[in-house]
Amino acid sequence: MEENPVGGTIVTPPRRRGRFTKALPWLAVTPFAAWAAARVAGLERGSLPTQIMTVTPYAAAGSLLPLLLAALTRNRAATALAVVTTAALGLSVLPRAFGTAEAGTGRPLKVLTINMLFGRADVSAIMELVRRFDPDVLSTQELTPGAVIDLDEAGLKDLMPHRVLQDEWSAGGSGLFAKYPLTALWDLIPPVGHKMPAGVLALPGGRPVEVVDVHPYPPLGAQVHNWNAALESFPSASGDTIRILAGDFNASLDHAAMRRLLRRGYKDAADQVGQGLTPTWPANKRIPPIITIDHVVVDSRVGVRAVSVHDVPGTDHRAVFAELIVPR
Template sequence: MAVTPFAAWAVARLAGLERGALTTQLMTATPYAAAASLVPVLIAALARNRAATAVALAATTALGFAVVPRALASSDTATGRPLKVLTINLLFGRADTGAVLDLVRRLQPDVLSTQELTPGAVEELEAAGLKELLPYTYLLDEWSAGGSGLYAKYPLTPLRLFRPIGHQMPAARLDLPGGAPVEIADVHPYPPLGSQVHEWAAALDSFPATGPSGPVRILAGDFNASLDHAAMRRVLDRGYDDAADRAGQGLIPTWPANRGRIPPMITIDHVLVDKRVGVKEVSVHTVPGTDHRAVFASLTLPD
């Protein structure tokens, strides 16, 4: 009996069978299920039940193949123009302004993607000097969770890469020196709660594809999705890699942060990169005042 739940989980994960809000939310716990699936293997082996042992081993192997590679950095020797991307969900604009500015000064991103950007947060960030560091902006701020905005070192030209479903998701062309521009989208679909799960899936399915030709594209933000969601894997199938996954940092959780004794548990904030983009480094940072951790990616662009 101990084997059955993990075998079912493995089948659902591999086949993308999650349906409805509850199973979609549960799927974010797949890394923990993979670790826990070792217990039925031991129980079945001690009981000398060959059939149960075989099923338990198959489930553990399947879940392990889905999860373990995220902790293993892939060799990345790509060279080219550098691009640094930082993304952070500001939690209704409540993230500590000083901490955000300190992070920007320390990491020196070329572009900052913000979610839950309110008019109040825009004023506070500007007063603290953000526009001196990142003078070019494309902001769609709102007094709610729906606001988002891009800040950059270099000129931004608004684009309509896709039809946003859910929160504001500004996209822009970033005119970098020394080569072709990059297209970047600030991502923040609804969370898959209740009936919103359908809009969440539709939003992920609406994201534009990228490929070996045409402009390089990067999607950065709070996806409200992990790599264990079938809808998220469909995004990757359209020409993207998860930067943290490539850097061997794909199991570092980004939510919930700043919850006292409750540690971050799931990874739902991402920087997705065109497969032509090299990944040098990815790091995750806790910022006071918000329940999401910031994700930073140091990238190299194709010449």
């Protein structure tokens, strides 16, 4: 019903109202159906679609609204499409909240990773996590020379004296710290993205373990091509080498590039124990963390006992701690 400028009202024809009622469920469900198709088939291309894909868990929840609308308007075809859409998004997302893996037997390996935001992360908070969880390896991103000095002065040099560092006065610095001897692998990762040092950890009780400090460029603008190249550059898990990838991947499990990496013999530790939907960025902001881009990715032969996520003042990333079991 419309208002008449001369006075009175204009009655909207029933035919027009009927057309709008029929079109409304389609208008609501179509964007979610397109999202589901892109997610399932890995069709995201370019910077903006790649960034948007990180909020797929929220799209999965939101897809219930057009389903309800289609059902209320008794549009069978739109309802059927909405059911398929919600199911596709739900099956893509919900398994991360239900851990199904068994840790198995072997040697324990504890890994802690944190993006330090240009070295500004609170050193005392990081050291509190190190002392509480006693990690065998600490993987740091955006590590500056000043942060290395501050960490060592706070006691890290005594607790984790072995390291492979590529610290810089920028976002590009990274570094691995370890309790046990750590031998650098300078040629393992091609120079794509920020510094991503790697090393062979002499873990007691068996074969050494390779550890990679992960930090590709974020998929912003033209950097999306370097981001894809970085994720493709990690070697596949194979043979006798057990490899752990830990850091700020700037990627979620809803990215096709990330899923391709996992299909090359890896698994996401948090996903294995029902913590795959725990967000890690942005932390310490007015809004709570909303997306999960920091990961501990392990060889598929590695067991996962537990994964936890922790706030660290001074940085926009949350720390991720993983308790692993490495086969002997």
